[in-house]
Amino acid sequence: MNNSNYFSRWVFGFIILLLLWLAFTFPFSLPELYTGIVVAAFTALLTAKYFDEFGISSFAPGKILGLLIYIPIILWEIIKANIEVAIIVLSPSLPIEPAIVTAKTKLKSNIGKMFLANSITLTPGTLTVDIIKDTYFIHCIKIAKTDEKYATDSIIGKFEKHLRRFVK
Amino acid sequence: MFIIGVILITIGVTFSTLGALGLVRMPDLYNRLQTSTKATTLGAFSTIIGVGFLNPAWLIKTIVIATFILLTAPISSHNLARASHKWGIPLSDKTSVDKYDSKSGKKE
Amino acid sequence: MTILIWIWSIILSISIILVLYRCIKGPSLPDRVIALDMFTTITTGLLVLIAHFLNNYVLLDVSLVYALLAFISVIAIARYLESAKRGD
Known part of the structure; x- marks a missing residue:
């Protein structure tokens, strides 16, 4: 996983932290900008050794484009799944068949697994309970079959092909 | 802008209430987590972005909070x-299968 | 406009009452923590609505810090539950 040198990680952390600072202090003045540059540079220096999966290469146009395409997809999935759950909550008989199932992922990097786990958790009806190596333990509110292949196809499949554009 | 903001806030308030209803109605903890926290997340997200549309000078700040x-x-x-x-x-009791053994998961 | 904000706030308050019902009744400790987590999320939305109602930009910063502290406290409680012995 150690695929970027210290300087490249530092530049990555600096840019991300500076953008965050600018967003937090939105109608910013010039002194605030100077303070932000100093604080971001110092914090990036302290934390660079922990973020070893990032670097300048993370800003490649293809990856940023993949992320930008992914955001509307995940928002649409969230809205669709929320409506399904709303129907379940409003129906008087509570038609639920909960189960904890396993599913396998092909993603290799930790950051990719993190994206996938958060996507699964954000769409209601599925909730990641734990990850051990490449196995996801997912609590489903309503699932037709509980075998691993079906769960992998129906829960992970729809996110994984989009995620593979920008994470390993 | 005004119409979009009103629609977004109405959606958000509706989902927050549905999430709260789910929290009260669901039989066990995991189903409560499923329906409640995430419906509420969409609810708060939509409400906050909606306020940003009502008041365009605040849009960037509200997007930061919502994100x-x-x-x-x-x-x-x-x-x-x-x-x-x-x-x-x-x-x-309705749960059909539980493949997760948290004791064995802890060792690895 | 004012009447709309009143209606939204009243509906959100009703959902907060539902959440507090679960928080008081909740059979176990994690149930109460979930109710609290949800309570803070709804309150963040309500704070932003109030910020618009009062036209006060500072309340946006307040809601941001509120969401941040709520997240950290829930993570801390979850970590504590993982290591604690069950005593109810």
Whole structure:
């Protein structure tokens, strides 16, 4: 996983932290900008050794484009799944068949697994309970079959092909 | 802009209430986590973005707050689910299968 | 406009009452923590609505810090539950 040198990680952390600072202090003045540059540079220096999966290469146009395409997809999935759950909550008989199932992922990097786990958790009806190596333990509110292949196809499949554009 | 804001806030308030209803109605802890926290996340997200549309000078700040909620909500609910499983909260009677053994998961 | 904000706030308050019902009744400790987590999320939305109602930009910063502290406290409680012995 150690695929970027210290300087490249530092530049990555600096840019991300500076953008965050600018967003937090939105109608910013010039002194605030100077303070932000100093604080971001110092914090990036302290934390660079922990973020070893990032670097300048993370800003490649293809990856940023993949992320930008992914955001509307995940928002649409969230809205669709929320409506399904709303129907379940409003129906008087509570038609639920909960189960904890396993599913396998092909993603290799930790950051990719993190994206996938958060996507699964954000769409209601599925909730990641734990990850051990490449196995996801997912609590489903309503699932037709509980075998691993079906769960992998129906829960992970729809996110994984989009995620593979920008994470390993 | 005004119409979009009103629609977004109405959607958000509706989903927040549905999430709260789910929290009261669901039989066990995991189903409560499912329906409640995430419906509420969409609710708060939509409400906050809607306020940004009503008041365009605030749009960037509201997007920052909404994105923050969207990023942190799954992490906290994931943590709570795993902690409850290790704590020993039973699943509801309707549960068909539980493939997760938290004791063996702890060793690795 | 004012009447709309009143209606939204009243509906959100009703959902907060539902959440507090679960927080008081909740059979186990994690149930109460979930109710609290949800309570803070709804309150963040309500704070932003109030910021618009009062036209006060500072309340946006307040809601951001509120969401941040709520997230950290829920993570801390979850970590504590994972390591604690069950005593109810």
